Amino acid sequence: MDxxxxxxxxxxxxxxxxxxxxxxxxxxxxxxxxxxxxxxxxERFDPEDLDTRRAFKADPELVWGWYEWRRRNVMQSEPNAAxxxxxxxxxxxxxxxxxxxxxxxxxxxxxxxxPVHLHGTLFQPRCIGCARPHALPPGMPDEVEQVVGYRLAPxxxxxxxxRIRPGVxxxxxxxxxxxxxxADMAVRRCEVILCIGTSSVxxxxxxxxxxxxxxxxxxxxxxxxxxxxxxxxxxxxxxxxGEVMPALFEAVWAQGQPG
Ligand code: OAD
Numbered sequence: 001m002d003x004x005x006x007x008x009x010x011x012x013x014x015x016x017x018x019x020x021x022x023x024x025x026x027x028x029x030x031x032x033x034x035x036x037x038x039x040x041x042x043e044r045f046d047p048e049d050l051d052t053r054r055a056f057k058a059d060p061e062l063v064w065g066w067y068e069w070r071r072r073n074v075m076q077s078e079p080n081a082a083x084x085x086x087x088x089x090x091x092x093x094x095x096x097x098x099x100x101x102x103x104x105x106x107x108x109x110x111x112x113x114x115p116v117h118l119h120g121t122l123f124q125p126r127c128i129g130c131a132r133p134h135a136l137p138p139g140m141p142d143e144v145e146q147v148v149g150y151r152l153a154p155x156x157x158x159x160x161x162x163r164i165r166p167g168v169x170x171x172x173x174x175x176x177x178x179x180x181x182x183a184d185m186a187v188r189r190c191e192v193i194l195c196i197g198t199s200s201v202x203x204x205x206x207x208x209x210x211x212x213x214x215x216x217x218x219x220x221x222x223x224x225x226x227x228x229x230x231x232x233x234x235x236x237x238x239x240x241x242g243e244v245m246p247a248l249f250e251a252v253w254a255q256g257q258p259g
Contacts, residue, residue, distance in 0.1 A: 001247040007235050010192060010218055011252040016095040018190040019086050020209055024197020024223060026106050028242040029077040035199060042066065042150070052171050056128070060163055064154035067166040068141040071122040074104040075140055082196065082241035083110035085249040092253045097186035101198060101205050103168050116183045118175055118205050120168035129162025175204065187212040196222045196241050200229045222248075 023033035032038070038045055045066070049055060056063040087110040090096040098107050098115035103122045107115040125134045134157065141152075155164045169175055187193060193212040200206040213219045213232050221233040222244045230236050237244050 001239075001244065001251075003237070003248060003251050004235060007218075007220065008252055011248075014093055014192045016190045016192075017089070017093050017097075018186050018193045018208075018212060018217075019089070019096065019098045019196065020187075020193055020198065021086075021098065021100045021102060021107070021196045022198025022200075023102060025082050025086075025100075025241045026077070026080070026102055026104055027197065028080040028082065028240060029104075029106055031074060031077055031104055031106075033197075033199075042069070048171060051168070053173065056163075056165055056170075060154050061151040064164075064166070065150045065152040067122060067168070068152050069150060070103075072141050074106070074122060077104070077106065079106040079110035080242045082245040083107055083112070085245035086196075087111035088249055089253070095189075097182075097190070099183045099186060099208065101202070116179055116186070118169070118179060118183060120166070120176075122166065122168065124167035125164050126167050127157035127160060127162045128165040130157060130160045132157060132159050133167075134158075134164045180204070183208055184211070187217070188215055190217050192218045192220065194220045194222065195229055195233070196245070198223070198227070198229075200227050 023031070027033050034047060038047070050063055050066050083106050086098060086107065090112065098112045100107055100115050100117060101119050103117065103119055105121065105123055123136070125136065126132060127134060134155065156162070157164060187208045188211065190212055193209055195209050200209065209219055209229060210232065219229070219233045220235040220237065221227070221229050222237045222239065222241055224238060224240055237248070
C-alpha cells in the first residue's frame with residue numbers, strides 16, 4: 001500500500017496525536033456499525049428507537065436484552081489489526097490519545113491505555129435511580145437468546161432497588177463532562193488527528209475533528225466510504241481500517257526496526 005510521502009514524514013516526527021474512532025474500526029471484528037441494517041432477532045428494530053431513556057422506561061426488558069446481546073457479541077469478538085496497530089503506535093508517539101465513540105472494549109483489549117469513551121461503555125452499567133455503578137457477573141450473558149429470546153429483565157440496584165441501566169450515552173443525553181473535557185483537551189493539543197471508521201454525523205462527537213483541524217492539526221481520514229470529513233481532511237486514505245492501519249504503521253515506524 002502506498003501512502004503520500006508528506007504524510008509519512010509528518011507522522012515520523014509527530015509528538016501529539018489523537019486517534020478518533022467510530023464503529024468502522026470494529027466492523028472487521030464482526031460488530032455491526034450503526035448504519036448497517038440490523039439482522040436476526042433485531043431485524044425489525046432501529047437502534048435509534050432502542051438507544052433512548054424513553055425506550056428503557058417504556059420497555060426495560062427489551063432495551064436491557066438488546067444491550068446484553070450486544071455485550072455478548074463484543075465478548076465473542078476479538079480486536080482486529082487496526083486496534084492492534086493503534087495500540088502499537090503509542091510506543092512510538094510521545095502523547096497518543098484514543099478517543100472513541102464505540103461502547104465496545106476492543107481498544108483496551110488490543111493494548112490501548114485509557115481510551116476516552118465518549119459514548120460510555122457496555123461494561124459499566126449503573127443504577128438509573130441513584131447512579132451507583134453496578135458490577136456485572138463475570139462471563140457471558142448467556143441467557144440472552146438462549147432462555148428468554150431478546151427480552152431480559154435488568155438487575156436491580158443493591159442500594160436503592162432501582163433498575164440497572166446500560167452505562168452508555170443515549171440519544172438526547174449529555175456526554176459526561178469529565179470525558180468531554182479529556183477529549184477536548186487532547187484534540188486542542190494534537191498535531192495530527194486520525195479519524196478512523198466514523199460517519200461523523202453524530203454531534204457533539206463529530207465536532208472534535210473539526211476543532212483539531214481549526215487549530216492547525218493535520219486531519220487524516222481512514223474510511224472505505226466518503227464522508228463529510230473528506231472536505232476538511234488533508235489526507236483521505238480510502239480503505240478498511242484493518243488493512244490501512246497496519247500498513248501505515250509499517251510504513252512509518254516498523255521499517256528497519258528489529259522484530
Ligand atoms: P457509523 O455507523 O455512523 O459509521 C461507521 C463508519 O465506518 C462509516 O462511515 C463506514 O463507511 C465506516 N466503515 C465501515 N467499515 C469500515 C472499515 N472496515 N474500516 C473503516 N471504516 C469503516 O458509526 P459512528 O460514526 O461511530 O452514538 O457513529 C457515531 C455514533 O452514532 C455512535 O457512537 C452512536 C451512533 O448513534 C450513540 O450511541 C450516542
